[in-house]
Amino acid sequence: MALLVSSWSNGVQSVPKDYVMPPERRPRDFVSVCDEIPVIDLQENPKADRSDIIQQILKACQEFGLFQVINHGVSEKMMEDMRVLYHEFFNMSVDDKLGVYTESFGKGCSLYTSGLNYAKEDVHYWKDTLKHPCHPLEEHTPSWPEKPTRYREDVGRYALEVRKMGFKILDLIGEGLGLNKGYFNGVSQEQAMAINHYPPCPDPSLAMGIGGHTDPNLITFLQQDQYGLQMHKDGKWMGIDPIPNAFVVNIGYQLEIISNGKLKSVEHRGVTNSTTARTSIVTFFGPNPGLPVVVEPAKELVTSTNPQMFKSYQYNNFIVDYMAYVRKPLPRSGTPLDPYRL
Incomplete structure (x- = not known):
């Protein structure tokens, strides 16, 4: 826990x-x-x-790989309640967090630090993460934190509202x-949350909150209230300012593949600051890696003028390759998509 x-x-x-x-992995000064x-x-x-x-959504997905949404159906009060709840959680005593703490990323509900395996990292990220599955609620809530005492009830309601928003956007x-x-x-059976907490850092030019990456899942929804999210576009990193009570919607690899390359996933990262803690509340939608789910370009999008760009594959195999x-x-060279291109 001291980690x-x-x-x-x-x-x-x-x-x-x-x-x-x-030096090559540090954020730039500006x-x-x-x-x-959008x-x-x-x-x-x-x-x-x-x-x-x-x-508007399709254009944003094609040009940026992400966008922000307002008037999305998740109430301002609920979003504020989540901000307050996670502020309390990450400021609880060590003893109160022991029940979900682990020293490496794992399945189920886990609180860990830095990246996928702290002990094997050459250098660590300046963040702590609480991650847990959300769907179906009755199956997963018993493993969620017991404190704050309202955690399971409040986060359960939030997960349901984000799920409604998520499928509305996917339908669009x-x-x-x-x-x-x-x-x-059929390709959104899994819903999970990752709450990333970045305490103030004495020198943000030396440390990173989380390095550049592209999400392996279908689509991601991020609630943030402090600056720290950056995206890589046109060969450079650019910041994304938070908008009050908005969600950042980020295209994952599976949606790029299903769209046969029409929609683009985007590399993004999180930086720290020296004055204020930042907590991002992230919800992931995607296939269940525990099931034999086949992902492939939608047949409606494959034509003689737009040939199939990616192979068909089982999602659990993709995740193994992605993690490797x-x-x-x-x-690194290339991307996790390279072995799946035709």
Whole structure:
């Protein structure tokens, strides 16, 4: 438990050497904020009908691989309740967090620090993470933290509301691609949350919250209230400013493949700051790696003029390959998608 950054970093005057990133992995001193990230209003009205919203989403997915949504159906109060809850959680005593703590990433509910396996890392990330599955709730809530005492009830309600929003957005994307209604139900069996907590860092130019990566799942929804998210576009890193009560929607590899390359996943990372803790509340939708789920480009999107770009495969095999890739020493070559291209 002493490994958790949140348990020892308060008042630290310098970055410990095992948290100092090599120069090529450090954030730059200055990264400009991208003002062009689309902000999409999901509330249908006479001035912005459903077809307009769909086209905005598709354009954002093609050009940026992510966008922000407002008027999405998750209430401001619920989002604020989550911010308060996770502030309390990460500031609880060590003893109160012991029940879910582990020293390496694992299945089920786990609280861990840095990356996938702390003991084998050459350098550590400046973050703690609580991660757990969410669907179906009755199956997973018994493994969730017991404290704060309202955790299971409040997070359960939040998970259900995010699920409604998520499938609304997936239906809009599917409709825009010309897929049958409910197409993504079969590849969105798993819903999980990862709450990443980045305490203030004495020198953000030396440490990283989380390195550049692209999500292996279908689609990701991120709630944030402090700056720290950056995306890689056109050969450079650009910042994404938080919008109050908005979600950042991020395209994962599976959606890029199902769309036959029409939609693009995007590399992103998290940086730290020296004054304020940042907590991002992330919800992932994707196939269940415990089931024999086949993923492939949607047949409706494969034509003589737009040939199939990716192989058909079982998602559990993809995850094995993806994890092997991310565990390779940096710098890496290629992407996890390379073995699946035709």
